[in-house]
Amino acid sequence: MTELSAQFGEIDIYLFDQLLRKRVAAGMRILDAGCGFGRNLVYLLKQGFEVFGADSDPRAINATIRLAASLAPALPAGNFRLETVEAMSFPDAFADLVISSAVLHFASGDDHFRAMLHGAWRVLKPGGLFFCRLASSIGMEDQVQRIEGRRFRLPDGSERYLVDEALLLNLTEHLGGRLADPLKTTVVQNQRCMTTWTVWKNA
Numbered sequence: 001m002t003e004l005s006a007q008f009g010e011i012d013i014y015l016f017d018q019l020l021r022k023r024v025a026a027g028m029r030i031l032d033a034g035c036g037f038g039r040n041l042v043y044l045l046k047q048g049f050e051v052f053g054a055d056s057d058p059r060a061i062n063a064t065i066r067l068a069a070s071l072a073p074a075l076p077a078g079n080f081r082l083e084t085v086e087a088m089s090f091p092d093a094f095a096d097l098v099i100s101s102a103v104l105h106f107a108s109g110d111d112h113f114r115a116m117l118h119g120a121w122r123v124l125k126p127g128g129l130f131f132c133r134l135a136s137s138i139g140m141e142d143q144v145q146r147i148e149g150r151r152f153r154l155p156d157g158s159e160r161y162l163v164d165e166a167l168l169l170n171l172t173e174h175l176g177g178r179l180a181d182p183l184k185t186t187v188v189q190n191q192r193c194m195t196t197w198t199v200w201k202n203a
Contacts, residue, residue, distance in 0.1 A: 009042025012101050012133055014184070014196045019043070023129060023180070024097060031095035033085045033120040034103030038064035045071040052090065054083040086115035094123040098130050102194075105135035107161040109149055121175055126203040129180060135160040136168075136195040139187040156191040168197050176202045 008016065018024055030044055035053030037060050044051050045068055055061045061082045068075050083089060085103060100120050107113035124130055137144050137152065144152040144162060152162045165183060172179055177199040185195040 007043060007046070010039040011043060012040055014133060015040055015099065015101065015131055018129075018131060018198070024049075028096040029094065030097045030099065031090060031123055032099040032101075033088065033123070034100060035064050035080070036060045036102075038067040040099055040101055041067065042071065045075070048072065051075065052079045052081075052095065054081045054085060054088045054090070056082070056084045058082055084116075084119075086112070086119040088119055088123060090123045092122055093125045096125055096128045098124045098128065100130070100132040100134070102133055102135075104132065105160040105162065109151065109161070113150070113161055117171070117175075121177075121201070124201050126201055128201050130177065130197075130199045130201060132197040132199070133194055134197065135162055136185060136193050137162045137164050138183070138185040138193055138195055140193045143190070154192045156188075158192070160192075163195065163197075168195070172197075172199055175199070178202060 029050045030052065032041060032053040035041065035055050038053065041051055041053065041064065051068065053064055061080055065077050065080045068080060069077070081089060098120050104113060104116055107116055121130060143155050146152055147159060150161050151159060153159050168183060180198040180200050183195055183197060185193050187193050
C-alpha cells in the first residue's frame, strides 16, 4: 500500500480508473481546474505529463507548485496559477484532459456553477476528455434539504450545489459533448452522494 501511495498519491479512484482504461496517454496536456493541493497530480507529474493547474486558494496552489518542483522540476512554476476556475487565463482548446474533482459543487448558485463549468470546458480541446466528480442528489433525493435553488444541506451537515441526472444529461448535450461513461454515483450512507461525469468534447 505504501508503494502505491508513493506512486499515485491520493488520486481519485475514478480518475485512476481512467488511467487503467488508457484514456490518459503519453503526450497529453492535462489541466486540473481546481487542483487543490495536487492530490490527483502525483502520478501524472512522475510520468512526465505536461501538467497545469489552477486554484483560488493561495495555500493550495503554493503546495502544488512545491509538489511539482519535487516530482517534475523541469515544469515551469507558471503552469500552476492562482485563479478561479471561471476566470482561468489558459487559452481556449488548451488541454487534452481537464480534471474537475470536487470543485463544481462549491458553486454559490446557478450562475456561478455555469461560469465554473464553462471555464473548465472552454480550455478543453475538441476530442478531449472532461473528467468531473461532484456532489449530487442522485440516490439521496429524500435525504437532502433544499436551501435555495440547487443549494442543499446534506445529511453530513455540509451545504453543496447539487446536480441530478437530468441536469447532467442536458448539460452534456448543451456543451456539445457525449458521455464517455454512464453516470456513476457513489452513495455514502446517510452522508452524501458523489457522481462521476466523464464527457468527450465533440470535434
